[in-house]
Amino acid sequence: MMTDDPNKTTIAGSIWLDKSEQRFLGQKRVELLRQIASTGSITQAAKAVDWSYKAAWDAVSAMNNMAEQPLVASATGGKHGGGSRITEYGLRQIQLYDAVAGEYQRFLGLLSEKVHDVDELMNFMRRLVMQTSARNQFLGQVTSLNLGPINAEVGVDIGGDHITALITRGSVESMGLKEGSEVYALVKASSVIVMAGDVNLKLSARNQLRGTVADCKKGAVNGEVTLQLAGGKTVTATITNTSIDGLGLKEGDPAIAVIKSSSIILGVAV
Numbered sequence: 690m691m692t693d694d695p696n697k698t699t700i701a702g703s704i705w706l707d708k709s710e711q712r713f714l715g716q717k718r719v720e721l722l723r724q725i726a727s728t729g730s731i732t733q734a735a736k737a738v739d740w741s742y743k744a745a746w747d748a749v750s751a752m753n754n755m756a757e758q759p760l761v762a763s764a765t766g767g768k769h770g771g772g773s774r775i776t777e778y779g780l781r782q783i784q785l786y787d788a789v790a791g792e793y794q795r796f797l798g799l800l801s802e803k804v805h806d807v808d809e810l811m812n813f814m815r816r817l818v819m820q821t822s823a824r825n826q827f828l829g830q831v832t833s834l835n836l837g838p839i840n841a842e843v844g845v846d847i848g849g850d851h852i853t854a855l856i857t858r859g860s861v862e863s864m865g866l867k868e869g870s871e872v873y874a875l876v877k878a879s880s881v882i883v884m885a886g887d888v889n890l891k892l893s894a895r896n897q898l899r900g901t902v903a904d905c906k907k908g909a910v911n912g913e914v915t916l917q918l919a920g921g922k923t924v925t926a927t928i929t930n931t932s933i934d935g936l937g938l939k940e941g942d943p944a945i946a947v948i949k950s951s952s953i954i955l956g957v958a959v
Contacts, residue, residue, distance in 0.1 A: 700800055704793045706786060708755045714786045718748050722783055725749075725761055726775040734773075749773075756782070823875035823954065824925050827852075831870040834861065843955060845874055849920020852896045854953035864957045873956045880952035881926035883914050885936050886943025896948040898924060905938050914938055916946050924948075 706714040717738060724734030735745035753759045760779030763772075775783075832851065833844035841861045843854045852874060866872065884890070886899065900916035903923060907930045914933065915925045924946045938944065 700797055702793070702797060704790055706789065711751075711755060713752060713755050714782060716790070718752065719783055719786050721745055721748060722752075722760065722775060722779060725773050726780070726783075729772040729774060731761075731773050824878035824927075825874075825876040825881070827874040827876075827922060829872055829874055831866055831868055831872055834866065834868060836861065842950065843872075845872060845955070847874060847920065848922055850898055850918050850922060852898070852948065852953060853950045854955050855895075855950040856953075856955055860955070864955070866955075866957070870957065873958075875954040875956065876924070876948055876952060878913065878925045878927040880948060881924060882947040883916070883926045883928055883932070883936065883938070884945040884947060885938075886945055888945070892947060894947045895950040896946075896953070898946040898948070900924070900944060900946065902938050902940050902942045902944050905933060905940060907933060914944070916944050918946075 703716050705712050717740075721734050721738050721740070724737040725731060728734055728737070731745050731749060732742055735742050738745070740748075749761045753761060756778070758778040759776055760782055761773050762776050827845075827847040829845040829847040829852075831843060832846045833842075835842040835844075836858055839858060840855055841858045843856060843861065843866060845852050845854060854874060864870075864872075882894070886901075898916070898918055900918040900923075902914060903917040904913070904915040906913050910930060911927050912930050912933050913925055913927055915923050917923055926946060936944075
């Protein structure tokens, strides 16, 4: 896939044919075989592919040892003398590799047509593989920065809902945060306080996310309450069974997830 942006990620790849879980034929080895067929000499072929003689000889030996029949045969003169030739079996292996490699490149071309923004795909894959112990993980975008001498308030849009995190100024600088930066907001379930949705209280906690109870499960002592937020995200809290009973929580009820700004951890992809 061609692009005018030299920094843009593109889709590319190479292919190997394996035998018995060992590398057998790859692009460089096939080119070596082509040069042997053309020059009749491992020495000349090695020079043509910018390999040492030993590397070329070892590659030929490895291919011959793994194959049912030799790909390269010596003409006369021993290991360092005489010539070498590609066998009929070797020619068939080159043709096989060319056919597979051609289909592989065709696949990459089709994939490039369907994936118009590879950088976006890479970012999405990084999000999928991120693993932490925090139950609540939100991908968001920095909307505001309020820097103090020691600490900083960072506003984050998590997709329709907004939260504020209190972190050190040094953390802001080390992560290179600025408005528009993509960040992960992590919150432990034990740091989320749940309130009934009809309660009208003024709280010192900065983050009050309104939603509806999507799931409510009791354990031996504690339970988990998951709220569906207006923006589509969910937040899970770990609270006592006594609190669940006291609040009378059940699925579909309005509720509020309260999170102190100092309980939010921010992170960025590297």
